[in-house]
Amino acid sequence: MRRNIVAGNWKMNNDLQEGLKLTSEILNMVQDEVNDNVHVILGVPFVHLSSVSKLLEGIDNIFLSAQNCNEHESGAYTGEISAAMLKSVNADYVILGHSERREYFHETSQLLAKKVDIALANGLTPIFCCGESLEIREADTQFEFVCQQLTESLFHLSPEEFGKIVIAYEPIWAIGTGKTATADQAQEMHEILRKHIAGKFGEEIADNLSILYGGSCKPGNAKEIFSGKDVDGGLIGGASLKSRDFVDIIKSF
Numbered sequence: 001m002r003r004n005i006v007a008g009n010w011k012m013n014n015d016l017q018e019g020l021k022l023t024s025e026i027l028n029m030v031q032d033e034v035n036d037n038v039h040v041i042l043g044v045p046f047v048h049l050s051s052v053s054k055l056l057e058g059i060d061n062i063f064l065s066a067q068n069c070n071e072h073e074s075g076a077y078t079g080e081i082s083a084a085m086l087k088s089v090n091a092d093y094v095i096l097g098h099s100e101r102r103e104y105f106h107e108t109s110q111l112l113a114k115k116v117d118i119a120l121a122n123g124l125t126p127i128f129c130c131g132e133s134l135e136i137r138e139a140d141t142q143f144e145f146v147c148q149q150l151t152e153s154l155f156h157l158s159p160e161e162f163g164k165i166v167i168a169y170e171p172i173w174a175i176g177t178g179k180t181a182t183a184d185q186a187q188e189m190h191e192i193l194r195k196h197i198a199g200k201f202g203e204e205i206a207d208n209l210s211i212l213y214g215g216s217c218k219p220g221n222a223k224e225i226f227s228g229k230d231v232d233g234g235l236i237g238g239a240s241l242k243s244r245d246f247v248d249i250i251k252s253f
């Protein structure tokens with residue numbers, strides 16, 4: 001279902017105490033200041049999930065996300081975390097295909113297709129990240145590149161399965177750099193992605209999809225970026241670590 005979403009991606013930041021403090025601050029501010037037109041998601045480290053989920057008990061507009069899962073159901077994969085484990089600690093979402101995982105952990109489109117499958121099979125909603133490098137943008141091949149990322153990891157899904165996905169467009173050159181895409185650049189890419197998806201799954205599914213923007217999104221630029229008709233919210237890195245900034249971004253809707 002298409003909805004306004006602001007999701008935080010804490011990445012590898014905050015120990016448990018810091019994470020719980022940040023969650024409590026966000027929770028209080030959201031309850032006091034935010035109306036229910038925004039779906040808020042906290043993408044926290046694995047070891048925080050269980051404790052953060054207890055703080056969120058009974059709250060109906062803040063949801064919990066993991067930042068990765070393994071592609072196998074279970075078994076001898078030392079150090080890995082399965083989708084079923086995430087579900088068992090009340091995760092609703094899982095971020096998949098973040099550019100940091102593609103780059104540092106060599107995650108390919110084919111591997112991500114398997115992770116998407118296992119996440120869906122375990123009742124988790126994938127927040128599927130895509131986005132081009134600066135090199136690709138300078139060569140002006142970003143639209144083909146990002147559409148191809150979706151084709152390779154998501155176009156094997158049934159329309160019903162695809163209807164559960166959230167997409168996050170995160171141009172790599174804008175992540176953590178302070179250099180955000182302009183509102184026009186975000187809208188342009190989101191519109192092209194929606195058309196690409198409509199071509200495969202039909203207009204209705206494409207219209208119902210939430211497509212988030214990520215990359216140096218801050219309280220000062222969120223409103224303008226979210227104003228694009230195909231921009232349904234944001235996936236926020238650095239600014240999600242500060243409760244005031246994160247909630248101000250949520251309030252941009």
Ligand SMILES: O=C(CO)COP(=O)(O)O
Pocket residue numbers: 009098170174175176177178214215216217235236237238239
């Ligand atoms: O990678 C991001 C979210 O997943 C964006 O990070 P920044 O908001 O820090 O640029």
